[in-house]
Amino acid sequence: MAFDETVDWVVIGSGAGSMTSALVMRTAGKSVLILEKSAFIGGTTAKSGGVIWVPNNRFMKADGEQDSVEAGITYLDAACEDLPGSGHDKRLAYVNQAYRMIDFLVDSGVELERGSAFWPDYYDELPGGCKTSRTVVAKPFDKKELGKWAKRLRKGFLEVPVKLDDGMKLAYERLDPAVAKAKRRLILKTIWSRLTGKQFVTAGAALQGRMLKASLAAGVELRTATAVSELVAENGAVTGVVAGGRRIGARLGVLVNAGGFAQNQAMRDTHMPGTQASWSLANEGDMGELHTEMARVGGVLAQMDQMVGYQTTLSPGWERAYITPPAQSLTGKPHAILVDQSGVRYMNEGGSYELFCQTMIERNRTVPAVPSWAILDRTYVERYQVAQTFIDKAVPKGWVEAGYLHMADTIEQLATSIGTDPATLSATVDRWNGFVAQGRDEDFHRGERAYDTWLGDPYHGPVAALGAIERGPFYAVPVVPGDVSTYGGAVTDVYGRVTDATGTPILGLYATGVSSASVMGGVYPGAGSSIGPSMTFGYVAAKHAAGLDNQV
Known part of the structure; x- marks a missing residue:
């Protein structure tokens, strides 16, 4: 059947991995369409801390610290399980490409920095573990720079002009007069910025604001309130999607980065009984429809009993x-x-x-x-x-x-x-x-x-x-x-391609983020271990689809 329109690269969902892949494609001169079913851009990433876990990143080197791909893979192999979607080769692809992805974004004008000089890996005692910090975050961002798109950026949890690391220190205001003083300065700075027409955000909203700004400048087309209802499969290959009642073709492929199923209680009851959607920090659109679609066209779902747990205390209100x-x-x-x-x-x-x-x-x-x-x-x-x-x-x-x-x-x-x-x-x-x-x-x-x-x-x-x-x-x-999101999804290979029951890639279908089975194999090795892989395999998938680089 004919398509109503055709572009090179169709991306489902507007998380950080989506926009990373879009920037790669635009650098290659390809047309990109991001389809977001909600009214807001940014996904759960925008609500989160926006931390990216990256061994051997440029900011560690700038601080004079030694890290390496070898240390990163040694650590991941020691910490993580071998499960469908997670194995040594997949983890090695991650540590080989994650720092390159950061370099690409910085070179593309996305302002990033080290998350903290002290934010250790979660199992830092293991071989290759880091006792300082492998974290990367976005610099605080004035979302007024987005113009009319500012209202479409999903709200963050820390919408003030402060670095994430400094914001987290505010919890110690009673223990350190300097922190209490910094809090007072922050209040005044926030008031002044609003009076002067600025609206700063930090953490995940800053990351997604900066990614959105770069995507718009690069000519990426984004459509909100446009849900994908179907993956179009022809002769064993995914060639497009149905969204908003229109058939949209994808010459180079479709990337699924539509989140998990954290808000779908029926799916939770099936795969992780005893957990509650109402306790999740994931956004309201985290319903898992694309998990079902990827399975319908031959993809294999794995690690579906896993979630990115995040304990919570349910105080009144x-x-x-x-x-x-x-x-x-x-x-x-x-x-x-x-x-x-x-x-x-x-x-x-x-x-x-x-x-x-x-x-x-x-x-x-x-x-x-x-x-x-x-x-x-x-x-x-x-x-x-x-x-x-x-x-x-x-x-x-x-x-x-x-x-x-x-x-x-x-x-x-x-x-x-x-x-x-x-x-x-x-x-x-x-x-x-x-x-x-x-x-x-x-x-x-x-x-x-x-x-x-x-x-x-x-x-x-x-x-x-x-x-x-x-x-x-x-x-x-x-x-x-509670949780940040679920952790299971379609099994993908080292290039982010969704594979079938025989391990064969489904042509034209890629997945990243929590739409895919975690590269970390049911373990969370450090702050940013879901956003980091989402962005990295969005980067890898786009390079592969565009024919830019076949080496991981």
Whole structure:
């Protein structure tokens, strides 16, 4: 059947990998059409921290640090599982191409920088692990530079003129007068920027704003509110799509970067029972339709039981929040632990958020652990926030009444309040306090990784992640296994091509991001381990389709 229109490269979804691929194609002189089903550009990436994990990147070198492809692949091979869509060759393609992708974007005018000088890999103790930082982020961006497209950029979580690294330090405003002063300056800077007609965003919105600006300047066509309903397959090859009632041909191929299925509860019940769409940070369009379409035309889905877990605490009003209250560092700070509903501690609370949630779900199969309880003492609430709120001087209205926050003068009374055996919880806290006194967590080794130190408190010593739970009153809040998105999708090869059941590439069909089975094999090795692969394999796929480079 004839197409209503034809372009060289059709991209489904407007995440960072989509626009990376589009820029490659435009550099090759090819026409590009990005189709986004929502009203906004940027996908879940725009709501996220926008961090890109890249070994051997140019910013590390600029800081005088040594890293290499060899160190990167050594680390990934040590940390990751071999699963469909993930193996040594695929991981090697990633570390070989990720730093080149960053170089390409910088050369294309996308302003990036190092995420932090200290943001360690999540398993930094493994061979090849990095104890400083392999992270890359976008510089803060004035979205007014987008003109009429500014209103179409999906809202971020940190829309102020501050670097992401500096923004994260604001949590320590009570511990460091310099941070408190910086916060006051930021408030004034934000007010001034708005008065002068600027609207700065940082984190994921800055990345997507800069990618959108570069894409528009390069001549990429983007259409919002245009859902793809069908992949057009002819004689075993994908030749186009049906979107908005129109048949659109793709001479060089179709790239699927349409997100995962985090908001599709039926698919979650099938592939990852016990998890909830309502706890996800993913955008409302994360429904998995293109997973189904890729399978219909012969693609194989894998790692569908995996998600990028991101623990959250459901404080009253969370249903109306743009971002569910994060709890990544809630129990990674001193003076806090996590226990299951029997009152037993069962993990290193300072580790990877993906592993944190995976461990919680696995624990729940034998002992009720969803939700689990964060146990805190008075010292904790005087120093750190709970659900992004200081509660030592005033507890938010409704927190106690709704059964969210539990307070008690003793650990035994707190246990009774949360329905846990008092003797068990008391013994758990006593055991923890004993570990703190000796400076070593003998059960789960919290505080022994550089990453545990990052999640801990730089103003606390001698071990940044360890602190006794001994000052009353004592507090408990529930923690559940939320997520950033799902982690499974179509199996792809080293060029980003979707493969069938025999391992043969389906001509004309590529996938990246969480529309594809993760190159990381069910593990999250460092901050930016989903955005990094999305952008890298978007870059690789476009080069392959355009015939620019067949070496990975």
